[in-house]
Amino acid sequence: MHLRHMSGRMIGDQKTVLKFETMLNNVISGDSIEIMKQIPDNSVDLIFADPPYNLQLENELYRPNETKVNGVSEDWDKFRSFQDYDDFTLNWLSQCKRILKESGTIWVIGTYHNIFRVGKIMQDLGFWILNDIVWIKTNPMPNFKGTRFNNAHETLIWASKDKESKYTFNYKTMKAYNDDLQMRSDWYIPICQGDERIKINGQKLHPTQKPEALLYRIITATSKPGDIVLDPFAGTGTTLVVAKKLGRSFIGIEKEPLYVDACRERLKNTASYQQKLLDYPLEIRPKRVPFGSLIENGYVKAGEYLYSPDGEARALVLANGTLSYEDKYGSIHKISAMILNKPANNGWAFWYVKRDGKLVSINDLRQKLLKDQYANHHGIQ
Amino acid sequence: MHLRHMSGRMIGDQKTVLKFETMLNNVISGDSIEIMKQIPDNSVDLIFADPPYNLQLENELYRPNETKVNGVSEDWDKFRSFQDYDDFTLNWLSQCKRILKESGTIWVIGTYHNIFRVGKIMQDLGFWILNDIVWIKTNPMPNFKGTRFNNAHETLIWASKDKESKYTFNYKTMKAYNDDLQMRSDWYIPICQGDERIKINGQKLHPTQKPEALLYRIITATSKPGDIVLDPFAGTGTTLVVAKKLGRSFIGIEKEPLYVDACRERLKNTASYQQKLLDYPLEIRPKRVPFGSLIENGYVKAGEYLYSPDGEARALVLANGTLSYEDKYGSIHKISAMILNKPANNGWAFWYVKRDGKLVSINDLRQKLLKDQYANHHGIQ
DNA sequence: TTCGTTACTGAATCTGGAC
DNA sequence: CGTCCAGATTCAGTAACGA
Numbered sequence: 115m116h117l118r119h120m121s122g123r124m125i126g127d128q129k130t131v132l133k134f135e136t137m138l139n140n141v142i143s144g145d146s147i148e149i150m151k152q153i154p155d156n157s158v159d160l161i162f163a164d165p166p167y168n169l170q171l172e173n174e175l176y177r178p179n180e181t182k183v184n185g186v187s188e189d190w191d192k193f194r195s196f197q198d199y200d201d202f203t204l205n206w207l208s209q210c211k212r213i214l215k216e217s218g219t220i221w222v223i224g225t226y227h228n229i230f231r232v233g234k235i236m237q238d239l240g241f242w243i244l245n246d247i248v249w250i251k252t253n254p255m256p257n258f259k260g261t262r263f264n265n266a267h268e269t270l271i272w273a274s275k276d277k278e279s280k281y282t283f284n285y286k287t288m289k290a291y292n293d294d295l296q297m298r299s300d301w302y303i304p305i306c307q308g309d310e311r312i313k314i315n316g317q318k319l320h321p322t323q324k325p326e327a328l329l330y331r332i333i334t335a336t337s338k339p340g341d342i343v344l345d346p347f348a349g350t351g352t353t354l355v356v357a358k359k360l361g362r363s364f365i366g367i368e369k370e371p372l373y374v375d376a377c378r379e380r381l382k383n384t385a386s387y388q389q390k391l392l393d394y395p396l397e398i399r400p401k402r403v404p405f406g407s408l409i410e411n412g413y414v415k416a417g418e419y420l421y422s423p424d425g426e427a428r429a430l431v432l433a434n435g436t437l438s439y440e441d442k443y444g445s446i447h448k449i450s451a452m453i454l455n456k457p458a459n460n461g462w463a464f465w466y467v468k469r470d471g472k473l474v475s476i477n478d479l480r481q482k483l484l485k486d487q488y489a490n491h492h493g494i495q
Numbered sequence: 496m497h498l499r500h501m502s503g504r505m506i507g508d509q510k511t512v513l514k515f516e517t518m519l520n521n522v523i524s525g526d527s528i529e530i531m532k533q534i535p536d537n538s539v540d541l542i543f544a545d546p547p548y549n550l551q552l553e554n555e556l557y558r559p560n561e562t563k564v565n566g567v568s569e570d571w572d573k574f575r576s577f578q579d580y581d582d583f584t585l586n587w588l589s590q591c592k593r594i595l596k597e598s599g600t601i602w603v604i605g606t607y608h609n610i611f612r613v614g615k616i617m618q619d620l621g622f623w624i625l626n627d628i629v630w631i632k633t634n635p636m637p638n639f640k641g642t643r644f645n646n647a648h649e650t651l652i653w654a655s656k657d658k659e660s661k662y663t664f665n666y667k668t669m670k671a672y673n674d675d676l677q678m679r680s681d682w683y684i685p686i687c688q689g690d691e692r693i694k695i696n697g698q699k700l701h702p703t704q705k706p707e708a709l710l711y712r713i714i715t716a717t718s719k720p721g722d723i724v725l726d727p728f729a730g731t732g733t734t735l736v737v738a739k740k741l742g743r744s745f746i747g748i749e750k751e752p753l754y755v756d757a758c759r760e761r762l763k764n765t766a767s768y769q770q771k772l773l774d775y776p777l778e779i780r781p782k783r784v785p786f787g788s789l790i791e792n793g794y795v796k797a798g799e800y801l802y803s804p805d806g807e808a809r810a811l812v813l814a815n816g817t818l819s820y821e822d823k824y825g826s827i828h829k830i831s832a833m834i835l836n837k838p839a840n841n842g843w844a845f846w847y848v849k850r851d852g853k854l855v856s857i858n859d860l861r862q863k864l865l866k867d868q869y870a871n872h873h874g875i876q
Numbered sequence: 877t878t879c880g881t882t883a884c885t886g887a888a889t890c891t892g893g894a895c
Numbered sequence: 896c897g898t899c900c901a902g903a904t905t906c907a908g909t910a911a912c913g914a
Contacts, residue, residue: 230614291787291816327791
């Protein structure tokens with residue numbers, strides 16, 4: 115099944131081929147940037163990245179007295195720290211840009227500590243930001259000291275590879291998902307807790323394990339079943355587990371061996387949904403049917419009339435698939451736009467034919483044609 | 496009254512003193528950076544900045560009903576490149592840093608078009624970010640083409656002058672204001688409309704006038720009566736008007752003469768309420784749970800069936816939060832309407848799941864999820 | 877006057893396939 | 896590549912209008 119995704123991709127030497135196959139539906143233990151260097155150009159459909167937030171904090175954590183001992187001015191230290199973080203960010207994002215398919219998109223999550231630097235670098239690299247999403251935590255940790263506003267959200271940046279990219283966004287699915295209203299940029303999701311939170315001896319294994327619900331929404335909205343999802347900072351594998359559930363292929367990269375073990379354990383216990391649950395027919399764009407096809411196939415006859423919704427106006431159907439209305443000639447779209455006095459109009463939604471004295475939408479006839487053709491093609495009666 | 500604020504401040508030559516006094520409780524017409532250069536070091540308590548966003552709109556946009564969207568087409572929002580925008584941002588933020596008091600804080604508002612660049616530059620300049628706040632619009636403009644998530648928020652960065660600054664944050668006031676819960680980083684405020692929106696001959700004067708409620712919360716939370724509030728991009732003066740109402744002094748800078756006139760007119764009609772708490776409604780988060788959330792959180796599982804009230808009809812729940820019924824796909828609402836042969840229907844009141852052999856309303860599951868998710872936030876067990 | 881209906885609008889990076 | 900043109904696409908709220 116995985117091999118399906120390989121077809122048509124440009125691949126380098128044999129070593130790389132093997133590497134990629136090995137990576138697919140696995141967690142690779144190692145440095146994210148080094149591992150990504152072994153992934154071919156334009157080879158993954160979706161990236162979700164939860165990078166380390168601020169190396170400065172780590173420095174302070176591991177070497178608390180360095181600043182004092184060396185007498186280094188704090189400004190310099192801060193600058194160096196930002197510079198290090200920017201270099202690191204530029205490196206891993208550059209690899210992401212290279213290996214992302216033209217049609218692919220990337221998600222990066224962060225907080226105010228790092229997300230502004232990340233976003234600026236993404237723009238500089240040519241990623242085209244499509245949205246920033248705020249994950250609003252329904253149950254955030256309070257601000258114990260009462261010194262600031264309760265930090266109740268994290269920010270996600272969603273971007274395509276280039277400004278001109280055609281990207282996957284399952285708009286209609288998300289609208290149905292959201293009670294028939296457009297999905298907005300504010301998402302209300304609880305933090306990861308309870309059984310979902312991985313614990314060793316009662317201690318949480320990972321400090322910032324993301325909730326599966328967040329990844330569920332991301333992967334559902336911006337990828338198709340069978341797509342390849344990459345998480346370069348896999349942690350305990352939430353992205354991979356949800357990708358697997360949703361019938362996507364995945365690649366995880368994680369440096370910390372303890373997390374890698376946890377990933378593999380979670381994946382072992384995760385099953386994919388069966389195929390029929392992964393259908394997304396709402397997103398399938400109906401094949402274009404020129405109005406002329408209706409005539410060619412006898413659904414509409416040259417010489418009959420098309421009627422406006424109120425039945426008042428009527429236009430003659432010519433043999434070449436165009437309409438004649440008063441002294442005007444043109445497509446179903448042009449003539450309907452003229453009648454409605456609008457710059458443009460979708461004629462499929464305007465015109466009706468008379469069948470047994472009743473008005474029947476030509477759009478229904480189009481649907482019927484598509485269905486009949488499909489049935490014919492598949493030998494269904 | 497103004498002189499009170501002058502005491503104890505270091506001031507340069509006589510010219511500057513006069514300048515500053517002239518500026519206080521006024522709107523200065525001119526270039527923001529040039530005017531700020533004339534303001535002494537360490538002299539303002541609070542800065543609110545709403546800089547150009549650099550939206551990069553290229554084409555005209557039409558609503559589905561063919562009406563044209565009146566976007567931001569003003570020259571002041573146009574920059575040749577990211578580099579130009581960064582230079583501009585660095586310049587005005589540098590002046591802000593210089594003139595801000597040690598105890599002062601700064602707010603900057605933006606969207607994904609610019610906020611990441613702004614935040615990065617703020618950090619580079621040594622501003623210490625205290626929070627990022629998301630202004631969630633209760634009534635945003637939809638995404639008419641269905642191409643992305645509806646961009647329903649803007650981001651504000653709140654920062655102190657330095658990491659070590661002692662800054663003003665009226666924690667208890669905010670907590671009281673928020674029903675005795677800590678004020679969070681997600682704020683729910685409608686866009687500026689109705690009588691508040693300034694119009695000339697029925698046309699909006701400023702394309703991006705901010706709601707007073709937003710400024711009310713900012714100034715109430717992070718300044719004290721008598722403080723000096725600066726807005727370097729004053730526009731039609733929302734910041735200044737709210738500052739005046741709340742008994743703060745203010746300085747506004749605005750380049751466009753039409754806006755300056757509007758500012759002065761608004762200020763003339765604004766009374767200072769000093770300490771009095773104004774009655775801006777505190778928007779409550781819409782506690783709406785989309786059907787998809789039930790699946791994300793495991794209250795309903797992909798692959799199970801929803802049943803009609805009589806248990807006769809059943810629809811399959813797909814992994815993406817939509818339903819499959821016979822050969823039709825759609826939301827819980829659409830499918831239920833189809834079964835009832837009605838143009839529309841509330842799916843929440845129609846569908847049931849089976850639990851222990853009994854039918855349970857999905858509306859009850861929604862209530863349960865709501866209760867579970869917000870239990871922590873409200874301190875409920 | 878009241879109530880229902882219609883029209884209008886808002887910081888928006890807003891199409892895509894065939895030729 | 897660019898050009899052409901079919902055809903898919905909106906939510907909350909205010910204001911004006913008419914019965």
